[in-house]
Amino acid sequence: MPFEEGTPVIAYYDCSATTPVDERVAAEVLRLMTAEYGNAGSRTHSYGRDALDTVTRARRQVADVVAASPDEITFTSGATEANNLALLGFEPEGERSNRRHIISTTIEHKAILEPLARLRDRGFDVDLVPVNSNGRINADDVAQRLRADTLLVSVMHANNETGVLQPIDEVAAAMAGHPAWLHVDAAQSFGKELEALRDPRIDLISVSGHKIFGPKGVGALIARRRGYRRPPITPLLVGGGQERGLRPGTLPVPLIAGLGLAADLAVREHDTRRKECLRLRTQVLDGLEPLNLSINGDTTTALPHVLNVSLPGADAEAVMVAWRELVAVSNGSACTSASYKPSHVLTAMGLREDRVRRALRISWSHLSPAVDWAEAVARVRGLAAPIQ
Incomplete structure (x- = not known):
């Protein structure tokens, strides 16, 4: 568990599901x-x-x-x-x-x-x-x-x-x-x-x-x-x-x-929070760049603290397992994740089924800690064949 004494704190990057309380x-x-x-x-x-x-x-x-x-x-x-x-x-x-x-x-x-x-x-x-x-x-x-x-x-x-x-x-x-x-x-x-x-x-x-x-x-x-x-x-x-x-x-x-x-x-605090979220966005994108990820959705008209990406290497479930002691992310809405079904949002966008299955939502805030994205990339590589 991320909050047990003496264990590493898992970086929380699921702020679209819920934010920490100030x-x-x-x-x-x-x-x-x-x-x-x-x-x-x-x-x-x-x-x-x-x-x-x-x-x-x-x-x-x-x-x-x-x-x-x-x-x-x-x-x-x-x-x-x-x-x-x-x-x-x-x-x-x-x-x-x-x-x-x-x-x-x-x-x-x-x-x-x-x-x-x-x-x-x-x-x-x-x-x-x-x-x-x-x-x-x-x-x-x-x-x-x-x-x-x-x-x-x-x-x-x-x-x-x-x-x-x-x-x-x-x-x-x-x-x-x-x-x-x-x-x-x-x-x-x-x-x-x-x-x-x-x-x-x-x-x-x-x-x-x-x-x-x-x-x-x-x-x-x-x-x-x-x-x-x-x-x-x-x-x-x-x-x-x-x-x-x-x-x-x-x-x-x-x-x-x-x-x-x-x-x-x-x-x-709107301006300072937005600036920090944009800084973290750059870190996420730069950190995951070696995976040649696919971004789902128009990043030019999106919130600065949310990314939906499909990673090569494995289904979203496998990636989340690989990252479970490093960073907490999700594969869609927290309200429906208990019984996973293909995202109706990504499906409505016309994305292929395999890309939908590989989709992860990464969402952070101005309070989010840095993540060792190089380690995250290393854990993904070799899980499965990359997306074509």
Whole structure:
């Protein structure tokens, strides 16, 4: 195990699955769990009022990342719940307005594709836009699919397997004047790619705390108003008035504060973090160059801390075993890796089956240590025949 005393520490390069918690965030979460543990719904004493103040501050910190209003933030258990709320929550509106057409893409996370499958089973027309070999959609393909009965468009910002950024600014521009709501799954990009998510045409944004050095178990759905109108989402849960009734339940104040602080730090340290990630990217590419690797996805339009590569020598599983005491990487989404199936993302890009089987996702952060990539190369060589 990487954390047993006296054993070498394995370099953690799986930050797309989850990031380490920033020490400052962890300290704040612990303080609120042990010293200021009031319920934000208790208004009759200082413990409750202090907890409410903490939540209010975190709401503002999350909103500031995307230039939203604090009252447009709904805290959730993570981006998966936010995605479900954003999609399934529109079902009653679609039935009321007789607008049952939804546009999304073939490379979305399962937290989008599975709710969409449920809506399709309930009579909605789900239209998935394909991607090119670089892993990007064309905004014109979205525009051409818009219809009078289009209710919702949902496009991820950064793909969780390749790191490739989708042209959400172009999608937003293409939807100008159309009443359809635009949702962006920003689990991988929130706090990392700032300007694109500040476009006011993006109506809904899903956020995850544990992708930005915050705690697991907390996220948010950002739902911008159009004038005075909020997105017509129906809650999936009932039983309390918290979060304007949209997401009832006792607010996890320590986790919310952790998300808020992590969001604030992400903005304040954005430039230095990005610079360090780019430096590490050069190290990864230079270190693995002797293997003549194949990069999956357009590196010119990708997050600076993610690479999806197919290495010659062996299937991804064999490479991960060879590297298990050196560096921790993955072969795709952490949500589906327990029962591995060929990546639907890479398959949608038109990659050959053998290249998909050899694909690894390497993702790091500004906190990541250096890796002995020469040793990593040595461990891969000789495992199998190289990719042709």
